[in-house]
Structures are given as C-alpha cells and as structure tokens.
Amino acid sequence: MTPRPGAGLRPFSIKTKLGTLVVVSVFITTGLLMVALRTETELRFITVFSVIASMLITQFVAHGLTAPLDEMNTVARAISHGDYTRRVSGAGRRDELGDLAVTINSMADDLEAVDRHRKELVANVSHELRTPIAALRAVLENVVDGVSAADPETMRTALKQTERLGGLVETLLDLSRLDNGVVPLRARRFEVWPYLSGVLKEAGLAAGRRGLASGSGNHARADVHLHLDVFPPELTAHADAERLHQVVANLVDNAIKHSPPHGRVTVRARRGERPGSLTLEVLDEGPGIPESERYRVFERFNRGSATGGDGGTGLGLAIARWAVGLHGGDIGVAESSRGCRIRVTLPGVPKAAG
Structure with a gap:
C-alpha cells in the first residue's frame, strides 16, 4: 500500500491527543487550585470541579477515538460475513485511526476484487465447459441411438471436443500452479528456429480444428498466415522449453483470434544482450489493444474490449506473464503502427552460471 502523504509528521496522532488531554487536565486542576487559594474557596469544591472538568474533556x-473504532468493528464484521461493499468513512483522519481506516478499506477492495474474480472464473469456466460437453454428449447420443455411425469422422468430432476440454483443464492446472508458486524451472539450451516452428505448426493445426468445429462464424481463423522470423537462423536460447511453449502458444492463439480474415501473424525472435537471452515478438494485423487497457491486459480474467467477446477465460495472458516471470523476464505491449505487438524478453543464462 502506498504510504499516506505526511504520515510521518503525525501532528494529530493519538499519542499527541492523549498528551494534550493530560496537559489540559493538569492546567485546569492547577488553575482551579490557584483560584481556591486566592478566593479562599474550600478545597473540596475545587476538587469536584476539577474532576468534572477533566471527565468532560476526557469524554x-x-x-472521538471510540466512535471510529465502533464503525471499523461494524465494517469488519460485515466483511467477515461476505459483505465486501462496506467501507470505513474515517479514511480522511490524520492519525493512526485514519491509517487503520485506509488499511481496512484497501483490504475490502482486495477482497471484493477476489470475490468478483472468483465469480467470473466460475462463470467463464462454466461457459467454456458447457459448449464442448454439450457437443460431445450430442455426438455420443447420436452414436448410441443409431442416428450416426461410429465412423472416423464422428470420432474426430468427439476427439476435438475432448481436446478442448483437456486444454481448459490444463489452463486451470496452470492457474493452480501459479497460485501455489511451486513450479520448478527446468531451463536448458535449445535451437530457436525448430522449436518455434513446432509451436507455430501446433497453433496452426489448433486454429484449423477450431474453425472446422465452430462453423462459418470463425472459419477465417484457419486462413490466418503464420510467419516465423528468426535471426540469425542458428539462434539458440536458454529457457524452460515447456513454459516458453505456454507463452508463445497463448500469444499466437490470441493473435489468431484477433486477426482479420486472411491476416498475418508474425513471430519474431532475436538474440538478447546476454548469453542465451532472447527477445520474442508476436505481431498481428488486428485492431490492437487500446492504450488505456495495456496496463491490465495481463491481469487474470481480463476480457476487455480488445478480446471481441471471444468467450475465453481471460487467463491466457496472465499465465504467459507468470511463465515469463519465472524466467526473470519481462512481457508487455510494445508500440506498433498496425495491430498488436507483444514483446517478451528472457534473460538467458544467469550470471552466476555464465
């Protein structure tokens, strides 16, 4: 959380207020005592007045201290029961209670976001599961009822839906690994050209299968041209091939989805500054990502206007950022005169190992 401006000055801190209370009480008692000595007033009356005045000031x-605490207790109790919309109104105070109010409100914001993401995840996963399960069930029912034969074409249709389900489960497993933070990094040196060529071949086949399975609405996805640009041709990199596959596959898949009919997706690879380092770029000719959304495009469940309502889970780019982060690299949206350009930089061999 960002420190509050002037938090170190504490001109109105609770300690200051309590100290002021003690000083004022002493001054009142001393003043009344001096009045008693000059006016020959009985000491017991002065004592009573002093106690009453001190009690009124103390009250x-x-x-001013307990009222905000009561409100915070009420808000905290509401949050504990799942009501994340409540906020503490004393966030503008310039004392420790104001800082506590800011912390509680920040916690409520985070919990509300987590709860919203959880609901979005359930809705997105339910939507993603419903379509392939319904299609697979329809195929199997037709075979069982004798409407269609269990020929290779029918089985290929069932296989496509099964593969789609498997891909979603793998995505959820990746999300679980991301949350647990227990994924080991198995980095090795490999040749970039044949490696990326294999990734693009798989991406092209997947796009073609999606186009055939989804009908005329997305048939143009199979027409997107995938281009690989690696220089120098003998370029090698040092990274976890499995994790890097997740990154490239997700980026290429998004680029294909957002490309125009007969568009072009380019995967460009160049040598970085350190041994084994690599700079990857994935470029498409689609509408691009608005500048206002670039800072959050890699957040989980983000399905902004750039997605075009493709029905995805909004996890692909978040997983890509996680995989790049495991390498100690960076991923972001780079400036492009046309379409979208995502740039990935991997550091290569650690200095200690070089």
Whole structure:
C-alpha cells in the first residue's frame, strides 16, 4: 500500500491527543487550585470541579477515538460475513485511526476484487465447459441411438471436443500452479528456429480444428498466415522449453483470434544482450489493444474490449506473464503502427552460471 502523504509528521496522532488531554487536565486542576487559594474557596469544591472538568474533556476526546473504532468493528464484521461493499468513512483522519481506516478499506477492495474474480472464473469456466460437453454428449447420443455411425469422422468430432476440454483443464492446472508458486524451472539450451516452428505448426493445426468445429462464424481463423522470423537462423536460447511453449502458444492463439480474415501473424525472435537471452515478438494485423487497457491486459480474467467477446477465460495472458516471470523476464505491449505487438524478453543464462 502506498504510504499516506505526511504520515510521518503525525501532528494529530493519538499519542499527541492523549498528551494534550493530560496537559489540559493538569492546567485546569492547577488553575482551579490557584483560584481556591486566592478566593479562599474550600478545597473540596475545587476538587469536584476539577474532576468534572477533566471527565468532560476526557469524554469528548474518548468519543472521538471510540466512535471510529465502533464503525471499523461494524465494517469488519460485515466483511467477515461476505459483505465486501462496506467501507470505513474515517479514511480522511490524520492519525493512526485514519491509517487503520485506509488499511481496512484497501483490504475490502482486495477482497471484493477476489470475490468478483472468483465469480467470473466460475462463470467463464462454466461457459467454456458447457459448449464442448454439450457437443460431445450430442455426438455420443447420436452414436448410441443409431442416428450416426461410429465412423472416423464422428470420432474426430468427439476427439476435438475432448481436446478442448483437456486444454481448459490444463489452463486451470496452470492457474493452480501459479497460485501455489511451486513450479520448478527446468531451463536448458535449445535451437530457436525448430522449436518455434513446432509451436507455430501446433497453433496452426489448433486454429484449423477450431474453425472446422465452430462453423462459418470463425472459419477465417484457419486462413490466418503464420510467419516465423528468426535471426540469425542458428539462434539458440536458454529457457524452460515447456513454459516458453505456454507463452508463445497463448500469444499466437490470441493473435489468431484477433486477426482479420486472411491476416498475418508474425513471430519474431532475436538474440538478447546476454548469453542465451532472447527477445520474442508476436505481431498481428488486428485492431490492437487500446492504450488505456495495456496496463491490465495481463491481469487474470481480463476480457476487455480488445478480446471481441471471444468467450475465453481471460487467463491466457496472465499465465504467459507468470511463465515469463519465472524466467526473470519481462512481457508487455510494445508500440506498433498496425495491430498488436507483444514483446517478451528472457534473460538467458544467469550470471552466476555464465
């Protein structure tokens, strides 16, 4: 959380208020005592007046301290029961209670976001599961009822839906690994050209299968041209091939989805500054990502206007950022005169190992 401006000055801190209360009480008692000595007033009357005055001042100060605490207790109790919309109104105070109010409100914001993401995940996964399960069930029912034969074409249709389900389960497993943070990094040196060529071949086949399975609405996805640009041709990199596959596959898949009919997706690879380092770029000719959304495009469940409502889970780019982060690299949206360009930089061999 960002420190509050002037948090170190504490001109109105609770300690200051309590200290002021003690000083004022002493001054009142001393003043009344001096009045008693000059006017020959009995000491017991002065004592009573002093106690009453001190109690009134103490009550005033205590109310200013306990009222915000009562409100915070109410808000915290509401949050504990799942109501994340409640906020503490004392966030503008310039004391420790104000800082506590800011912390509680920030916690409520985070919990509300987590709850919203959880609901979005359930809705997205339910939507993603419903379509392939319904299609697979329809195929199997037709075979069982004798409407269609269990020929290779029918089985290929069932296989496509099964593969789609498997891909979703793998995505959820990746999300679980991301949350647990227990994924080991198995980095090795490999040749970039044949490696990326294999990734693009798989991406092209997957796009073609999606186009055939989804009908005329997305048939142009199979017409997107995938281009690989690696220089120098003998370029090698040092990274976890499995994790890098997740990155490239997700980026290429998004680029294909957002490309125009007969568009072109380019995967460009160049040598970085350190041994085994690599700079990857994935470029498409689609509408691009608005500048206002670039900072959050890699967040989980983000399905902004750039997605075009493709029905995805909004996890692909978040997983790509996680995989790049495991390598100690960076991923982001780079400036492009046309379409979208995502740039990935991997550091290569650690200095200690070089």
